[in-house]
Amino acid sequence: MEKDRIEELVRAYTREHHSRKPYQKGDRIPYSGRVFDEEEVWALVDSALDFWLTAGDYTEAFEKGLAAYLEVPYCLLVNSGSSANLLAMAALTSPLLKDRRILKGDEVLTVAAAFPTTVAPILQCGAVPVFVDIDIPSYNVCPEQLEEALSSRTKAVFLAHSLGNPFALDQIRAFCDRHGLWLIEDNCDGLGGTYEIDEKIRKTGTIGHIGTSSFYPAHQMTTGEGGAVYTSDPLLYKILRSMRDWGRECSCPGGMDNLCGHRFDGQFGTLPRGYDHKYVYSHIGYNLKATDMQAAIGTAQLAKLPDFVRRRQENWAYLRAGLAGLSDQLILPEKQEHSNPSWFGFILAVRPECERSRGEIVSYLEEHGIQTRNLFAGNILRHPCFQDLKEGEDYRVAHSLENTDFTMRNAFWVGVYPGMTDAMLDEMILRIRKSLN
Numbered sequence: 560m561e562k563d564r565i566e567e568l569v570r571a572y573t574r575e576h577h578s579r580k581p582y583q584k585g586d587r588i589p590y591s592g593r594v595f596d597e598e599e600v601w602a603l604v605d606s607a608l609d610f611w612l613t614a615g616d617y618t619e620a621f622e623k624g625l626a627a628y629l630e631v632p633y634c635l636l637v638n639s640g641s642s643a644n645l646l647a648m649a650a651l652t653s654p655l656l657k658d659r660r661i662l663k664g665d666e667v668l669t670v671a672a673a674f675p676t677t678v679a680p681i682l683q684c685g686a687v688p689v690f691v692d693i694d695i696p697s698y699n700v701c702p703e704q705l706e707e708a709l710s711s712r713t714k715a716v717f718l719a720h721s722l723g724n725p726f727a728l729d730q731i732r733a734f735c736d737r738h739g740l741w742l743i744e745d746n747c748d749g750l751g752g753t754y755e756i757d758e759k760i761r762k763t764g765t766i767g768h769i770g771t772s773s774f775y776p777a778h779q780m781t782t783g784e785g786g787a788v789y790t791s792d793p794l795l796y797k798i799l800r801s802m803r804d805w806g807r808e809c810s811c812p813g814g815m816d817n818l819c820g821h822r823f824d825g826q827f828g829t830l831p832r833g834y835d836h837k838y839v840y841s842h843i844g845y846n847l848k849a850t851d852m853q854a855a856i857g858t859a860q861l862a863k864l865p866d867f868v869r870r871r872q873e874n875w876a877y878l879r880a881g882l883a884g885l886s887d888q889l890i891l892p893e894k895q896e897h898s899n900p901s902w903f904g905f906i907l908a909v910r911p912e913c914e915r916s917r918g919e920i921v922s923y924l925e926e927h928g929i930q931t932r933n934l935f936a937g938n939i940l941r942h943p944c945f946q947d948l949k950e951g952e953d954y955r956v957a958h959s960l961e962n963t964d965f966t967m968r969n970a971f972w973v974g975v976y977p978g979m980t981d982a983m984l985d986e987m988i989l990r991i992r993k994s995l996n
């Protein structure tokens with residue numbers, strides 16, 4: 560059978576079964592959702608028909624495409640944003656980094672108002688997370704508190720751009736440079752945002768030493784499950800690739816052999832000379848690779864990413880303008896100075912003087928079809944997963960976490976994803992207003 564015929568049918572099927580139905584008043588308004596058309600479905604089927612399954616042509620195209628979008632030389636596709644964070648953190652423990660390597664007991668500065676797998680890799684890699692508070696309404700770290708949290712064992716700063724709002728990248732990168740620290744940008748919620756630094760506009764995720772992305776459906780683009788790590792540093796790239804791919808030394812892609820021409824003549828560790836380079840392991844690694852089918856969806860989504868980002872920005876601005884009059888009852892979000900965020904969501908916090916509690920407002924909104932979310936873990940230290948960990952030993956709290964706790968109790972967020980229409984945004988504005996009555 561001709562592939563063209565299959566393509567025609569797949570495209571027709573997608574148009575028939577997956578076209579977006581226009582919003583009708585009373586329909587549920589989700590906080591996020593996949594936005595796709597026949598391009599994604601055809602790319603997925605095309606990769607299935609190839610049946611390569613593991614990383615192949617689509618993976619190569621996707622990694623190159625994302626690197627070009629971000630304007631960095633190196634990008635690796637992985638199977639989730641959590642894997643991307645684990646890989647970024649694990650890479651910094653590599654012996655190849657010599658005295659800058661993160662060792663057991665070294666400290667990594669972060670926040671407790673976090674997604675759990677921004678913090679978990681720090682612990683999983685044997686390091687000690689050190690928590691500082693956040694600022695409201697940016698919901699990002701207070702840069703001055705990083706200086707106070709510093710100790711002789713601090714080796715890195717690992718932070719997410721909160722709901723896409725970039726943290727103070729200029730101050731924090733300068734702080735890291737001043738103290739010889741690594742900076743990992745968890746860009747899982749911020750892909751496509753920009754920040755002006757040294758008079759240049761750069762994409763978030765590319766100003767620190769390593770950036771990470773998640774392509775879970777809620778994010779700026781999707782591959783189903785999936786994620787990426789990116790860097791401009793060739794040594795970090797070599798380590799990231801090795802650790803993603805079982806810890807191996809060799810960089811031949813799957814299905815290829817002896818690209819370096821030295822497959823059988825090297826000396827590694829105490830192995831016999833000429834031991835097959837394909838099976839030499841320079842790191843205690845993982846297998847965090849994704850499939851070519853995920854990459855195929857990603858290539859189609861990547862072509863739409865600039866438009867997705869623009870629509871998120873427009874939707875955020877529409878909500879911000881529509882809710883401006885409520886600032887006596889709700890703390891409205893503010894974008895970080897020098898940035899143009901690629902918003903993940905629209906966050907609100909209920910002021911102490913407001914007559915309604917978060918619980919009442921959220922219940923009202925959910926009852927009226929508007930999906931809401933909390934700022935992830937709120938305060939990760941208050942979760943059962945931290946109950947068996949010892950403060951001062953397994954982790955350190957460098958500051959009162961007053962704003963973190965305030966956020967945990969009083970903040971919630973609603974969506975701005977590209978599938979939203981003005982009618983949906985108007986309904987959200989109306990319902991948020993009414994929820995305060």
Ligand SMILES: Cc1ncc(COP(=O)(O)O)c(C=O)c1O
Nearest residue numbers: 639640641674719747773774775
């Ligand atoms: C800030 C942040 N980091 C990491 C992740 C983890 O990504 P994934 O769900 O792809 O593992 C998420 C998920 O939403 C996130 O919001």
